[in-house]
Amino acid sequence: MPQGLQGDGRRVVLFDFDGVLIHGDTFGMFIRARYARQPWRKLLVLLASPWLLLVLPFSRRRVLRALVRIGLLGVGEARYRELAQAFARELVHRPRQFCREGVRALRGHLAAGDRVIVVSGCEDTLVRGVLDGLGVAGVEILASSLRAGYFGARSGWHNIGPHKVALLARNGIGACGVAYSDSGQDLPMLTLAAEAVLVNATPKLCKRVEKALGRSVTRVEWD
DSSP: OOTTBOTTSOBEEEEOSBTTTBSSOHHHHHHHHHHHHOTHHHHHHHHHHHHHHHHTTTOHHHHHHHHHHHHTTTOOHHHHHHHHHHHHHHHHTSTTOBOHHHHHHHHHHHHTTOEEEEEEEEEHHHHHHHHHHTTOOSOEEEEEOEEOOTTSOEEOOOOOTHHHHHHHHHTTOSOEEEEEESOGGGHHHHTTEEEEEEESOOHHHHHHHHHHHTSOOEEEOOO
């Protein structure tokens, strides 16, 4: 059976989300909006800044997770879902926020009968809210998730790099026909694809990915 085909003959197609279907870091935009609407959170960051500056040279990820925790302080799971869905509705109406060619390509794969899966490092509720707002139906979503904490929602499963492949495997996906990404971090996911497509990638990134894969990639430029 050709790589990426299921038992029913459908082709599996994977899409990254940020940078492929939407411009920018969606979860980052959401967290920044939280700070903008509630300035007292910025004061907490200021108070924590000595620790943040101390940790930053050693672990940027720990700093980012701390900023997310402060941004979601006091926000339970149900409230988070309400806020994320509302933000997704706002985002859908922003001009030039979406990659038109990316959304068109996704719809084309759906129309062709492919099994389309959006595999994203963005949080699940935001991804679903945005795709629902765009009227995209029939797409499966494998994304990052938050978990409950004593003081509010906090980072949980971060669906990036090899974590994407692990989550795909847990859902029975070990190969795909096509995978779209804009990032070298998605190299583990691109390895699964018969055709790897890099979106708005630099020649340097294309060469690096091709060297790692041992084969050529398709490069596309999407607005």
